[in-house]
Amino acid sequence: MNKIYNLLFILISVHYIIDIRSQNVVQLFTEDFNQPSFNWLLNDSAFGTNSGPNQWIVNNEYNGNGFAPNTPSQFSTFGGTISNAPFSGYAHIHDSVKSSIVSNANYDTTIASDRFLILSNGICTKGLSAVELSFFYIGEGSVNSYGEVYYTTGTSLNWTKVGASKYHNKDQWKYEQITDPGFDNAYNLRFAFRWVNDANSSPNNIAFGIDDIHVVGIYDTIS
Numbered sequence: 001m002n003k004i005y006n007l008l009f010i011l012i013s014v015h016y017i018i019d020i021r022s023q024n025v026v027q028l029f030t031e032d033f034n035q036p037s038f039n040w041l042l043n044d045s046a047f048g049t050n051s052g053p054n055q056w057i058v059n060n061e062y063n064g065n066g067f068a069p070n071t072p073s074q075f076s077t078f079g080g081t082i083s084n085a086p087f088s089g090y091a092h093i094h095d096s097v098k099s100s101i102v103s104n105a106n107y108d109t110t111i112a113s114d115r116f117l118i119l120s121n122g123i124c125t126k127g128l129s130a131v132e133l134s135f136f137y138i139g140e141g142s143v144n145s146y147g148e149v150y151y152t153t154g155t156s157l158n159w160t161k162v163g164a165s166k167y168h169n170k171d172q173w174k175y176e177q178i179t180d181p182g183f184d185n186a187y188n189l190r191f192a193f194r195w196v197n198d199a200n201s202s203p204n205n206i207a208f209g210i211d212d213i214h215v216v217g218i219y220d221t222i223s
Contacts, residue, residue: 023218023219023220023221024218024219024220024221025216025217025218025219026128026216026217026218026219027214027215027216028123028125028128028131028215028216028217029119029123029213029214029215030213030214030215031212031213031214032083032084032088032089032211032212032213033058033088033089033090033091033211034060034083034084034088034089035089037058038120039119039120039121040058040091040117040118040119040120041116041117041118041119041120042055042056042057042058042091042117043055043056043115043116043117044116044117044118045116046116046118046150046159046192046194047116047157047159048114048116048194048196049114050114050115050116051112051113051114052108052111052112052113052114052115052197053095053096053097053108053111053113054093054094054095054096054107054108054111054113054115054195054197054207055093055094055096055113055115056091056092056093056115056116056117056193056195057091057092057093057094057096057099057103058089058090058091058092059089059090059103060087060088060089060090061102061103061104062087062104063102063104064102064104064106065101065102067098067101067102067106068095068102068104068106068204069106069140069204069205069206070104071092071104071105071138071206071209072138072171072172072173072206073085073086073087074086074087074088074090074136074173074211076172076173077136077172077173077174077175078170078172078173078174078175079174079175080136080175082136082173082211082212083212088211089211090105090209090210090211091117091193091209091210091211092104092105092207092208092209092210093105093106093107093113093115093139093195093207093208093209094106094107094207095107095108105138105139105206105207105208105209106204106206106207107145107195107197107207109142109145109197109199109200109201109202109203109204109205110199110201111199112197112198112199113195113196113197114194114195114196115194115195115196116192116193116194116195117192117193117194117210118190118191118192118193119190119191119192121190122153122187122188122189122190123186123188123189123190123215124186124187124188124189125183125184125185125186125189125217126185126186126187127185127219128184128185128217128218128219129184129185129217129218129220130179130184130217130218131179131183131184131189131215131216131217131218132177132178132179132183132214132215132216132217133149133151133162133177133178133179133183133191133213133214133215134175134176134177134178134212134213134214134215134216135175135176135210135211135212135213135214136173136174136175136176136210136211136212137167137170137173137174137176137208137209137210137211138170138171138172138173138174138206138208138209139167139168139170139206139207139208139209140168140169140170140171140205140206141166141167141168141169141197141205141206141207141208142168142197142200142202142203142205143168144196144197144198144200144202145168145196145197145198145202145205145207146166146167146168146195146196146197146208147166147167147168147193147194147195147208147210148161148163148165148166148167148193148194148195148196149161149162149163149164149167149178149191149192149193149194150162150191150192150193150194151180151182151183151189151190151191151192152188152189152190152192153182153186153187153188153189153190154188159192160180160182162178162180162182163176163178164176167208168208171206173211183217184217189215191213191215193208193210195207195208
């Protein structure tokens with residue numbers, strides 16, 4: 001009987017080792033915003049109104065110059081390390097009307113805005129499983145001023161919301177990971193980050209910012 005149990009244990013162990021070795025993590029996309037990038041469409045009309053003075057920009061500005069709160073350094077995180085911290089390039093919302101005097105993560109709380117940052121070229125995930133989108137984000141916003149994440153695998157008219165219902169209430173950089181069955185086995189996977197705020201004169205808080213975006217998936221060589 002012991003010999004049978006031992007044989008079963010060996011077979012299970014071999015199967016586990018083969019299964020692990022057959023699964024390779026594949027890096028599909030990465031963006032750190034530290035070099036000029038053509039990967040993103042800023043303030044694009046994916047859907048919504050695409051309006052208002054609060055718009056996406058990419059730079060390495062963190063100083064509010066007395067007109068807005070300073071964007072926290074990227075050494076200030078809930079956990080994890082951001083490449084090229086503490087003041088690396090990042091994508092964020094800013095008040096475009098005041099961009100000549102302040103262009104960190106800030107927004108005009110008195111005028112409603114609805115803006116998108118969209119991945120310009122799709123990612124092929126055919127044959128891959130457990131595809132994951134990860135990124136760091138920051139942003140206090142308010143109840144009605146927040147970020148969202150969307151994806152599409154087809155036309156730009158068909159976007160699905162994923163992740164948290166609202167990305168806000170963060171005065172430190174936070175690492176976020178999102179998986180969804182819709183990411184897997186797709187020809188044209190694209191992501192979009194949305195900022196929306198109403199006009200309610202809410203406190204002058206830090207706006208939505210993102211950095212160190214990665215997309216990975218698992219490729220099973222046996223399957």
